[in-house]
Amino acid sequence: MKQAEYLMENEAEADRLEIKTRRSVVERHARWAGLLPGMRVADIGCGPGMTTHILQQMVQPGGQTVGVDFSGIRIARAKSRYRESGISFYCMDVHDDLSMLGTFDMVWVRFLLEYQRSRSFEIVRRLERLLRPGGILCLIDLDQNCLNHYDVPPRLARTLYGLMDHLARHNDFDPEAGRKLYTYLYDLGFENIDVHMEPHHLIFGEIGDVDYFNWEKKVATAGRNSGYPFAEYKGVFEAFYLEFKEFFTSPRRFTYTPVICCRGRKPQPEQNPSFSPIPAPA
Numbered sequence: 001m002k003q004a005e006y007l008m009e010n011e012a013e014a015d016r017l018e019i020k021t022r023r024s025v026v027e028r029h030a031r032w033a034g035l036l037p038g039m040r041v042a043d044i045g046c047g048p049g050m051t052t053h054i055l056q057q058m059v060q061p062g063g064q065t066v067g068v069d070f071s072g073i074r075i076a077r078a079k080s081r082y083r084e085s086g087i088s089f090y091c092m093d094v095h096d097d098l099s100m101l102g103t104f105d106m107v108w109v110r111f112l113l114e115y116q117r118s119r120s121f122e123i124v125r126r127l128e129r130l131l132r133p134g135g136i137l138c139l140i141d142l143d144q145n146c147l148n149h150y151d152v153p154p155r156l157a158r159t160l161y162g163l164m165d166h167l168a169r170h171n172d173f174d175p176e177a178g179r180k181l182y183t184y185l186y187d188l189g190f191e192n193i194d195v196h197m198e199p200h201h202l203i204f205g206e207i208g209d210v211d212y213f214n215w216e217k218k219v220a221t222a223g224r225n226s227g228y229p230f231a232e233y234k235g236v237f238e239a240f241y242l243e244f245k246e247f248f249t250s251p252r253r254f255t256y257t258p259v260i261c262c263r264g265r266k267p268q269p270e271q272n273p274s275f276s277p278i279p280a281p282a
């Protein structure tokens, strides 16, 4: 039942997540965040476990990785695919008490908060408790997701903006998740905060297979699961979808989406050098 709450739920979601994950990007971002061999890492909202597996390889020798996702299907796939020692997967909701997982040197949260608009800060606050003092929280999300295209026909543009607005209001989706990450860490008192931004999608000219598969699934799944009325297309989702595909497969189209990575260190408890315990009475 909980899986129905995930906007992108469909039978091909594990495939989509694997196909669009670029190992070199995950490695670069994890290195930038401060991931080192020997660390214990939590991958929260890990999907089918591919990112967990990449992080696990990066923390060798001696490190451990724990993947958490509320989808039984994706966790089952992760467990069957990634069996190396030191990696483990748990089917849990991020809103549950995760303290049984222990504490971590790094908590990695990629592309989760955008599906949790109303509770994203609350999630970050709770994940902070999983970190040891001095541990690193790395939050990664898209900004202006699905909103940056040119040259979109007017009816399609109205519908795309209308759909994204509907998703934000009714489906707890956050097209502006990325820009919030820095302030979340700032408000929680994190130290050594740093931010990195780059294009996650940068699409012009002929569409590649991976981008086509990803966007086709994105628009079809989010559109169908949204309950948006598609009034501009007389309520016929397929008519919208056809026009979107026509636009998106044209080599004239330009599309981009920024990804924002934000990392910070959980403060060490205050050290007060002048503190001296009161001696016990003789």
Ligand SMILES: C[S@@+](CC[C@H](N)C(=O)[O-])C[C@H]1O[C@@H](n2cnc3c(N)ncnc32)[C@H](O)[C@@H]1O
Pocket (backbone or CB within 6 Å): 006, 017, 021, 044, 045, 046, 047, 048, 051, 068, 069, 070, 071, 074, 092, 093, 094, 095, 109, 110, 111, 112, 115
């Ligand atoms: C877009 S995928 C990201 C997967 C992976 N982090 C990556 O970078 O490819 C989002 C994942 O978050 C999971 N998810 C969404 N809401 C969740 C929740 N409340 N608790 C646990 N997992 C959740 C979904 O099941 C999905 O697998």
